[in-house]
Amino acid sequence: MKNKIYYGDNLDVLRRYIKDETVDLCYIDPPFNSKRNYNQIYNNVGTEDKAQAQAFIDTWTWDDDAIKGLGEIQSNYHGVFTEQSIDLITGLEKVLKKGALLAYLVSMTLRIAEIHWVLKPTGSFYFHCDPTASHYLKLVLDAIFCPKGGDFQNEISWCYGSGGASKKHYSKKHDVIFFYTKSDKYSFNVDDVREPYSSPHKSMTPKVVGDKSYVKMNPLGRIPFDWWQIPILTNSAKERMGYPTQKPEALLEVIIKASSNEGDTILDAYCGCGTTVAVAEKLKRNWIGIDITYQSISLILKRLAEQSKGALDNIDINGVPKDMDSAIALANNKDDRTRKEFEKWLVLTYSNNHAIINEKKGGDGGIDGIAYIPDRDETKKALFSVKSSKTLTPSMINELHGVVERDGAACGIFLCLYPAANLVKASKAFGVYHNDLINKDYPKIQVVCVDDIFNGKRLELPNVVKVLKKAEQHQEQLGIEALLG
Numbered sequence: 001m002k003n004k005i006y007y008g009d010n011l012d013v014l015r016r017y018i019k020d021e022t023v024d025l026c027y028i029d030p031p032f033n034s035k036r037n038y039n040q041i042y043n044n045v046g047t048e049d050k051a052q053a054q055a056f057i058d059t060w061t062w063d064d065d066a067i068k069g070l071g072e073i074q075s076n077y078h079g080v081f082t083e084q085s086i087d088l089i090t091g092l093e094k095v096l097k098k099g100a101l102l103a104y105l106v107s108m109t110l111r112i113a114e115i116h117w118v119l120k121p122t123g124s125f126y127f128h129c130d131p132t133a134s135h136y137l138k139l140v141l142d143a144i145f146c147p148k149g150g151d152f153q154n155e156i157s158w159c160y161g162s163g164g165a166s167k168k169h170y171s172k173k174h175d176v177i178f179f180y181t182k183s184d185k186y187s188f189n190v191d192d193v194r195e196p197y198s199s200p201h202k203s204m205t206p207k208v209v210g211d212k213s214y215v216k217m218n219p220l221g222r223i224p225f226d227w228w229q230i231p232i233l234t235n236s237a238k239e240r241m242g243y244p245t246q247k248p249e250a251l252l253e254v255i256i257k258a259s260s261n262e263g264d265t266i267l268d269a270y271c272g273c274g275t276t277v278a279v280a281e282k283l284k285r286n287w288i289g290i291d292i293t294y295q296s297i298s299l300i301l302k303r304l305a306e307q308s309k310g311a312l313d314n315i316d317i318n319g320v321p322k323d324m325d326s327a328i329a330l331a332n333n334k335d336d337r338t339r340k341e342f343e344k345w346l347v348l349t350y351s352n353n354h355a356i357i358n359e360k361k362g363g364d365g366g367i368d369g370i371a372y373i374p375d376r377d378e379t380k381k382a383l384f385s386v387k388s389s390k391t392l393t394p395s396m397i398n399e400l401h402g403v404v405e406r407d408g409a410a411c412g413i414f415l416c417l418y419p420a421a422n423l424v425k426a427s428k429a430f431g432v433y434h435n436d437l438i439n440k441d442y443p444k445i446q447v448v449c450v451d452d453i454f455n456g457k458r459l460e461l462p463n464v465v466k467v468l469k470k471a472e473q474h475q476e477q478l479g480i481e482a483l484l485g
């Protein structure tokens with residue numbers, strides 16, 4: 001089987017593309033980012049803080065999607081919901097009223113119900129969340145799994161020590177991971193995840209948990225507790241991809257080793273920068289990853305390419321524009337939850353996934369992305385500007401050139417949806433940027449249209465790859481807001 005990446009809303013992908021009863025293990029880590037206090041969330045007081053700099057608007061409001069979703073649950077759309085799920089959501093509507101929390105629970109109910117369908121009868125499901133809404137989510141999960149012969153197996157606390165603290169309450173230092181199975185027949189490879197009896201508090205380190213060589217030395221090893229001490233990823237961690245809500249591979253290693261076997265199919269319907277799929281790949285499982293933002297898709301491709309040679313050869317990538325019609329559709333996508341997806345796709349694809357997306361809105365000369373290129377004495381910047389309009393005037397590249405000069409950047413790359421022969425011609429007037437390191441000239445301003453990209457044109461600048469780590473550090477400095485998941 002080919003591994004699969006889907007770029008799109010997981011509800012749509014689950015409904016249209018993932019066949020029933022084909023998945024052995026599903027792990028999800030959906031976004032739930034509320035900076036408000038719990039009382040405000042519960043009582044629907046105030047508005048969500050829509051952070052400016054993040055890949056996905058992971059705030060919840062009672063909007064058209066929520067209204068549609070509630071209608072689908074209550075009318076038992078395509079018969080996918082259990083009676084208990086319908087009654088539960090109807091009851092919660094009375095208690096919580098139509099606000100952020102109900103919108104979140106409706107969204108989760110829609111998706112978990114679909115996940116339940118695609119799980120094999122022997123399948124397992126892990127839901128990663130935090131204590132803010134975990135008690136409601138357990139009700140949702142019970143109502144989907146238990147009436148159909150499934151069962152709750154564990155509430156796992158993932159405990160960690162780092163991060164901030166408040167003097168007003170105990171430090172919040174754990175996430176919750178619910179483990180459910182679709183029936184009483186399921187894989188649980190306890191011998192693959194045994195841990196040492198000694199030092200229970202320090203035992204769950206990435207080096208030890210699920211390490212087969214360790215287990216062989218300690219066949220009397222203990223069955224892991226339902227609280228796991230696995231360090232949170234630091235910014236300097238080797239596996240760090242620069243994705244704010246990235247989870248440690250060690251966490252997924254335990255889940256995948258315990259609840260699946262080689263050759264099984266693993267699904268992550270909110271796959272972020274691809275922790276689940278990267279671990280599944282290492283452990284010789286087949287996998288399906290879904291995400292709604294192109295940054296995520298781009299990072300997964302980069303991660304897999306770096307992890308193992310040839311990994312990209314065995315992947316089907318779905319939902320990414322492949323022709324002019326789909327590129328135009330993406331440019332006109334009005335989904336409020338995802339911003340600038342066309343710009344992201346274009347910048348990341350043209351730069352072979354090596355540029356950094358500029359999340360700031362306005363005030364920065366219309367720069368949508370930055371790539372870092374090595375020169376003799378310093379690393380220089382290439383600035384990207386994307387335009388999806390049909391009318392393209394030379395003033396647009398003049399403006400880009402102005403920003404390149406202002407910022408002391410090496411060059412500017414103007415990416416456009418529609419052909420722009422007039423701009424290609426005009427861009428020659430800006431001359432070249434000379435890279436001393438490899439003694440080569442590059443156009444100061446390049447104009448590239450979507451058609452060129454479909455014909456395989458990619459950024460030609462020296463060793464952009466090598467300065468990737470630096471670019472990631474810069475991305476973190478930009479202070480991209482944490483997507484708490």
Ligand SMILES: C[S@@+](CC[C@H](N)C(=O)[O-])C[C@H]1O[C@@H](n2cnc3c(N)ncnc32)[C@H](O)[C@@H]1O
Nearest residue numbers: 009010029056246247270272273275291292485
């Ligand atoms: C908390 S992050 C997951 C992080 C991931 N576990 C990792 O280690 O990288 C949640 C992800 O869900 C994605 N997402 C949110 N809503 C989605 C939807 N409806 N369909 C698909 N992906 C979605 C976001 O783009 C984000 O990448």
